[in-house]
Amino acid sequence: MLTIYADPQITGMHDTMFFVAMIWKKNIGLRSEFGRQLKKDNKPPGSAGGSVREWKFLKYLSFLRSVIVPRNTVDNLAKPEETQVQMCRVY
Numbered sequence: 001m002l003t004i005y006a007d008p009q010i011t012g013m014h015d016t017m018f019f020v021a022m023i024w025k026k027n028i029g030l031r032s033e034f035g036r037q038l039k040k041d042n043k044p045p046g047s048a049g050g051s052v053r054e055w056k057f058l059k060y061l062s063f064l065r066s067v068i069v070p071r072n073t074v075d076n077l078a079k080p081e082e083t084q085v086q087m088c089r090v091y
Contacts, residue, residue: 034061035068042070 037055 030057030061031064031068034058034064035070038065038068039070 033055034057037058040052
C-alpha cells in the first residue's frame with residue numbers, strides 16, 4: 001500500500017503539483033476499488049465464487065454509497081424483436 005506523508009520541506013510549484021497528483025491518483029484508485037467492491041456485494045445469492053475476505057477500506061469509504069451509482073451495462077446484441085428472420089426455400 002502506498003502511504004503519503006506531507007513533507008513540510010516541499011518547496012516549488014513542481015513538487016507541490018507532483019504531490020497533489022499523487023493524492024489525486026490515490027483517491028481515484030480508492031474510489032474505483034470501492035465501486036468494484038459494491039458490485040461484488042450486489043451479486044445474487046448462490047452465484048459462483050467462494051467466500052472472499054472483506055476489503056479493508058470498505059467500512060471507511062461507506063459514506064460514498066449514496067454517491068456511487070452502478071451504471072447500466074450496454075451490449076451490441078440485437079434484441080429478439082429487432083431481429084428479422086428471412087425465410088428461404090431449400091431445393
